[in-house]
Amino acid sequence: MAKSKEQNGRITIKGELTIYTVAELKESLLAKLLTNDELVLDLSAVDEFDAAGLQLLIVIKRGAMALGRVFKITQHSPAVLNLLNLAGLTSLLGDSMLITPEIILEENLA
Amino acid sequence: MIPDEYLQTFVIESKELLEQMEEALLKVEQAPDDPEIINAIFRAAHTIKGSAGMFGLDHIVTFTHAAESVLDKVRSGDIAINSVLVASLIEAHDYLKVLVEHVAKGMSPSSEIDEYGKRLISQLETYLDKTKESESNPLTVVTPNANVEPVQTDVVGTDYWHLSLRFGVDVFRNGMDPFSFVRCLASHGTIVQLVTIIDAIPAAEDMDPESCYLGFEISLQSNEDKRTIENVFNFVRDDCSIRILPPHSKISEYQDLIHELPEQEMRLGEILVSCGTLTPEELESVLHFQSQCDEALQQPIGEVLVEQKMVSPPVIEAALKKQEQVKENKKAEANLIRVDAEKLDELINLVGELIIAGAGTNLIARRANMPDLIESTATLSRLVEEVRDSALALRMVQIGGTFNRFQRVVRDVSKELGKDIELIISGAETELDKTVVEKIGDPLTHLVRNSMDHGIESAEVRLSRGKPVKGSLKLNAYHDAGSIVIEVSDDGGGLNKEKILNKAIERNLVAEGANLTDKEIYNLIFEAGFSTAETVSNLSGRGVGMDVVRRNIQALRGTVDIESQEGLGSTIRIRLPLTLAIIDGFMVGVGNTVFVIPLDMVVECIELKAWTNDERDGQCLNLRGEVLPYRRLRDYLNTQGEQGQRENVVVVRYGDHKAGLVVDKLMGEFQTVIKPLGKLFQGEKGIGGFTILGNGDVALIVDVPSLMNQIEHEKAVEEMTVSRASRSYAEVI
Numbered sequence: 001m002a003k004s005k006e007q008n009g010r011i012t013i014k015g016e017l018t019i020y021t022v023a024e025l026k027e028s029l030l031a032k033l034l035t036n037d038e039l040v041l042d043l044s045a046v047d048e049f050d051a052a053g054l055q056l057l058i059v060i061k062r063g064a065m066a067l068g069r070v071f072k073i074t075q076h077s078p079a080v081l082n083l084l085n086l087a088g089l090t091s092l093l094g095d096s097m098l099i100t101p102e103i104i105l106e107e108n109l110a
Numbered sequence: 111m112i113p114d115e116y117l118q119t120f121v122i123e124s125k126e127l128l129e130q131m132e133e134a135l136l137k138v139e140q141a142p143d144d145p146e147i148i149n150a151i152f153r154a155a156h157t158i159k160g161s162a163g164m165f166g167l168d169h170i171v172t173f174t175h176a177a178e179s180v181l182d183k184v185r186s187g188d189i190a191i192n193s194v195l196v197a198s199l200i201e202a203h204d205y206l207k208v209l210v211e212h213v214a215k216g217m218s219p220s221s222e223i224d225e226y227g228k229r230l231i232s233q234l235e236t237y238l239d240k241t242k243e244s245e246s247n248p249l250t251v252v253t254p255n256a257n258v259e260p261v262q263t264d265v266v267g268t269d270y271w272h273l274s275l276r277f278g279v280d281v282f283r284n285g286m287d288p289f290s291f292v293r294c295l296a297s298h299g300t301i302v303q304l305v306t307i308i309d310a311i312p313a314a315e316d317m318d319p320e321s322c323y324l325g326f327e328i329s330l331q332s333n334e335d336k337r338t339i340e341n342v343f344n345f346v347r348d349d350c351s352i353r354i355l356p357p358h359s360k361i362s363e364y365q366d367l368i369h370e371l372p373e374q375e376m377r378l379g380e381i382l383v384s385c386g387t388l389t390p391e392e393l394e395s396v397l398h399f400q401s402q403c404d405e406a407l408q409q410p411i412g413e414v415l416v417e418q419k420m421v422s423p424p425v426i427e428a429a430l431k432k433q434e435q436v437k438e439n440k441k442a443e444a445n446l447i448r449v450d451a452e453k454l455d456e457l458i459n460l461v462g463e464l465i466i467a468g469a470g471t472n473l474i475a476r477r478a479n480m481p482d483l484i485e486s487t488a489t490l491s492r493l494v495e496e497v498r499d500s501a502l503a504l505r506m507v508q509i510g511g512t513f514n515r516f517q518r519v520v521r522d523v524s525k526e527l528g529k530d531i532e533l534i535i536s537g538a539e540t541e542l543d544k545t546v547v548e549k550i551g552d553p554l555t556h557l558v559r560n561s562m563d564h565g566i567e568s569a570e571v572r573l574s575r576g577k578p579v580k581g582s583l584k585l586n587a588y589h590d591a592g593s594i595v596i597e598v599s600d601d602g603g604g605l606n607k608e609k610i611l612n613k614a615i616e617r618n619l620v621a622e623g624a625n626l627t628d629k630e631i632y633n634l635i636f637e638a639g640f641s642t643a644e645t646v647s648n649l650s651g652r653g654v655g656m657d658v659v660r661r662n663i664q665a666l667r668g669t670v671d672i673e674s675q676e677g678l679g680s681t682i683r684i685r686l687p688l689t690l691a692i693i694d695g696f697m698v699g700v701g702n703t704v705f706v707i708p709l710d711m712v713v714e715c716i717e718l719k720a721w722t723n724d725e726r727d728g729q730c731l732n733l734r735g736e737v738l739p740y741r742r743l744r745d746y747l748n749t750q751g752e753q754g755q756r757e758n759v760v761v762v763r764y765g766d767h768k769a770g771l772v773v774d775k776l777m778g779e780f781q782t783v784i785k786p787l788g789k790l791f792q793g794e795k796g797i798g799g800f801t802i803l804g805n806g807d808v809a810l811i812v813d814v815p816s817l818m819n820q821i822e823h824e825k826a827v828e829e830m831t832v833s834r835a836s837r838s839y840a841e842v843i
Binding site: 022055 | 282283287288289292293305311314320322
């Protein structure tokens with residue numbers, strides 16, 4: 001099971017970021033997003049990552065944009081990087097830069 | 111990594127699927143042209159393969175894949191069903207069952223089993239080889255027609271396949287990961303470009319993280335044929351939209367692709383270009399063609415296809431029908447939920463307690479003499495009764511599933527014995543308690559085998575007796591007086607009374623010269639250590655079994671008896687209570703003791719004096735011209751206490767027999783929760799259990815079947831003595 005350790009706008013996800021954990025994580029991440037201007041997600045300890053996890057990251061990223069908050073993903077673990085590469089979404093979720101709507105659009109098409 | 115409960119679900123589901131598969135396999139021999147049956151077999155194999163894949167059970171996947179490939183060929187009509195093929199498919203089914211058993215026990219199969227599996231696979235593969243030649247034109251999706259307009263024959267220049275995937279929302283819930291298909295695809299070629307379509311993901315608040323909203327546009331370089339690539343998506347074909355375009359497809363097909371996909375046309379076109387599937391020029395021509403079409407008429411896609419001579423109307427009709435069927439199937443599935451049997455037991459337990467508590471309240475209300483309260487407790491008890499009935503109904507299952515399993519038994523055993531035997535099933539929709547169904551399987555199997563082995567004669571004997579060569583075995587079930595009756599009948603030789611009696615005497619089961627009725631003689635075969643078969647086959651004939659059968663049935667509070675006609679066959683009749691937990695009871699008083707008689711068995715109540723006037727306390731009374739044996743419960747159960755003013759007779763019926771039980775007091779209906787007797791009292795004849803009354807008192811439940819047996823026995827013995835006596839009297843004369 002994934003455990004998230006929270007610390008002022010920084011969440012570390014451990015273990016699985018998969019279909020088994022996304023429901024729980026979605027709630028906690030969204031809640032966190034509402035109370036913090038900047039949310040940093042540390043994925044260094046994620047050893048399992050699947051399409052459901054990927055979807056969740058996309059949703060949170062978009063949610064942050066809509067709210068005008070900053071959402072950064074750092075320390076991608078190999079499991080995460082692997083899937084991002086396969087999905088061709090490294091540019092969307094691959095670094096911790098601030099994403100604006102325009103950039104997302106372009107990246108989708110790229 | 112996989113939680114045990116999921117694996118458990120896999121095992122349960124696989125077993126169910128295997129059962130369906132077996133059922134279908136047995137049917138398919140009779141109806142080789144029914145596409146539904148073949149589809150059922152295919153679906154079962156397919157689903158097992160899919161879920162086995164999820165759990166990484168590669169040996170099951172490999173094996174099922176081989177079976178599935180053959181089935182697929184059958185489905186498409188490339189291979190015709192014949193008995194040899196069915197036999198090997200049944201073998202494959204058995205092997206799968208073994209594999210699933212292994213999974214259930216958490217073991218991996220031994221090398222021996224592995225070897226066997228490999229042999230089966232190669233056996234199945236011989237079917238595939240036969241059809242390889244007929245499969246040599248795999249690439250074409252739509253064969254260009256001579257009438258097709260030139261613009262449509264324009265092909266794009268790309269050497270790559272193009273795959274458009276939109277996954278269904280339930281993909282995750284079905285345990286699949288879209289990326290696993292991508293990885294699988296990568297093993298069939300090189301993925302040139304993959305674009306993940308995330309447009310369908312809704313905003314955070316509307317998004318269910320366990321639903322899948324993803325799609326892929328993939329451009330693939332591969333030398334495989336279309337079927338191979340399609341097969342990658344076997345597991346998700348049902349709930350995903352998958353479009354596969356081979357290299358050099360026609361522009362019109364890309365136009366359709368773009369038209370059909372949910373995303374905006376421009377955006378899709380650009381994705382196609384970015385995938386390297388289309389050049390920008392080609393895209394332009396596609397979009398141009400598209401707009402032309404749009405102007406022409408907004409036709410449904412089906413009609414467009416037909417007009418362009420791509421698909422013929424019958425094909426579309428068939429496809430639509432198929433879609434509807436699939437939808438209906440899904441609906442039916444969705445209406446079922448799986449519940450842990452323990453939860454049901456708990457519910458029934460609680461309902462039992464509720465009934466007892468309700469009876470208590472009722473009693474207090476009566477004592478307090480408050481009409482309002484009495485009325486409301488009456489309503490309450492009616493509701494509780496309904497709750498009870500529906501709680502019990504939850505546990506009811508149709509016996510058909512159990513019966514159908516015997517198709518296989520009959521098929522196998524008749525092959526083994528070299529007899530031609532047909533199984534006829536009736537009353538499959540009769541419902542009974544699930545626990546009973548589970549426990550009746552083994553005894554039934556034994557009876558069925560026994561009938562086939564000993565009952566039905568060999569073909570030569572049958573011919574010489576003027577019977578049809580094909581023997582028939584019937585399984586029948588029906589409800590009767592609060593119990594369910596299951597019959598196993600055969601049209602074989604019937605039981606040989608002489609032989610049974612001689613054997614019984616030889617085995618010291620009865621004394622020589624004992625007076626036995628026909629029924630008693632037949633029932634001797636249920637005694638321990640009894641067997642009359644001259645040859646011991648590996649099915650039956652060892653003398654163990656029939657006594658076990660009877661014990662098992664008795665443990666379910668049931669009875670078993672035999673009816674037989676020499677030369678014509680015999681019928682074994684099992685009578686079981688519908689449920690093991692709660693019954694409607696009829697309360698009677700004898701002295702100070704309260705007894706409960708199952709209401710289903712009560713026919714009527716009469717006053718003893720009004721119907722009989724014999725002072726010598728005869729054993730029978732004349733009930734409207736019918737001889738009714740009666741007994742005093744007081745004498746039977748040794749009850750103490752003052753005798754009542756008026757004696758009443760409760761007429762009970764069990765099976766074909768009626769009898770009267772004389773009691774002091776009739777106390778009316780009572781919902782009875784059956785509690786089993788403690789070990790100390792279990793041997794007690796005539797008492798089936800006890801229950802707790804509303805005032806906390808204990809009432810005993812009368813075991814009508816066993817009482818009835820006793821009465822019947824006495825009566826039969828008496829009759830025989832009478833007939834003997836009259837015979838010897840006649841001889842003297």
